[in-house]
Amino acid sequence: MNWFKRHKIFAATAGVVLLLCLFVFASFLMGGGSTILGKTTETIITAIEKPFSAISGGIRSTFTGIFQYKTVLQENEDLKAQNQELQQQNLDLTLTKEELAQLKDLEKAFSFKAFAGHQTAIAGRIISLDNSNPFQTFIIDAGSAKGVKKNDIVVDGNGLVGRVRDVGKQWAKVASVLDENNNVSFKVLRRASAQGIVHGDGNGKLAGYLLNGDAKVVEGDILVTSGVGLYPEGVRIGKVTKVSFNKDLQLKEIEVSPTVQFTSLQKVAVFI
Numbered sequence: 470m471n472w473f474k475r476h477k478i479f480a481a482t483a484g485v486v487l488l489l490c491l492f493v494f495a496s497f498l499m500g501g502g503s504t505i506l507g508k509t510t511e512t513i514i515t516a517i518e519k520p521f522s523a524i525s526g527g528i529r530s531t532f533t534g535i536f537q538y539k540t541v542l543q544e545n546e547d548l549k550a551q552n553q554e555l556q557q558q559n560l561d562l563t564l565t566k567e568e569l570a571q572l573k574d575l576e577k578a579f580s581f582k583a584f585a586g587h588q589t590a591i592a593g594r595i596i597s598l599d600n601s602n603p604f605q606t607f608i609i610d611a612g613s614a615k616g617v618k619k620n621d622i623v624v625d626g627n628g629l630v631g632r633v634r635d636v637g638k639q640w641a642k643v644a645s646v647l648d649e650n651n652n653v654s655f656k657v658l659r660r661a662s663a664q665g666i667v668h669g670d671g672n673g674k675l676a677g678y679l680l681n682g683d684a685k686v687v688e689g690d691i692l693v694t695s696g697v698g699l700y701p702e703g704v705r706i707g708k709v710t711k712v713s714f715n716k717d718l719q720l721k722e723i724e725v726s727p728t729v730q731f732t733s734l735q736k737v738a739v740f741i
Contacts, residue, residue: 605669
């Protein structure tokens, strides 16, 4: 008796199991559910079985839900990966188009009449910018190993970029026309007698003056290199955006927008 008191739950469970076994055995002997005893047995078994079935079904549903959730998560990750891959492919295609456009522009630079017949051009990519003066000075990946030397002229497909200021074996520093210390002699394309000097204004444009205060120049005029000094004749510099007269200096001053798009410039041609 002491053992039963100490193991009440076990004893009760064992009793229920034994009772079920007796009912099942009796139902089998009575032909299943065709007799009163058989029906009674089935009713009792069903009542006892329902909670266990519910628990079993709940556990099964829980595990099914967990696996389905994991599947959805995996599918979501796969879709993210595919989306990133497509975005990268689209970016690659965009870069390829931009590079192709730049190369076509650069091809124009190689055929500038100003350099025809007496110089060779090589391509260079911008690899570093001066943070304090973006695009006033920058470094390209072509140096003395490719024949680049100080004061070589740098252009792109649109016009004059600047000149080489310093050279290393695998690099060269370029002083662009936006540099305030880089003076460029120009003439007006439609009126060659109108000549002057321009340099960087510190704000991404050019500023300068005409040597003859009576020279005729208007907004929209195109400026090209005059051939006086370092730069050969006929390379486009920019378009006049403003004309004014400085009474103190008795000079006609101009503001110019460069033809080269420096903010998107990546490749240049160096004439060596």
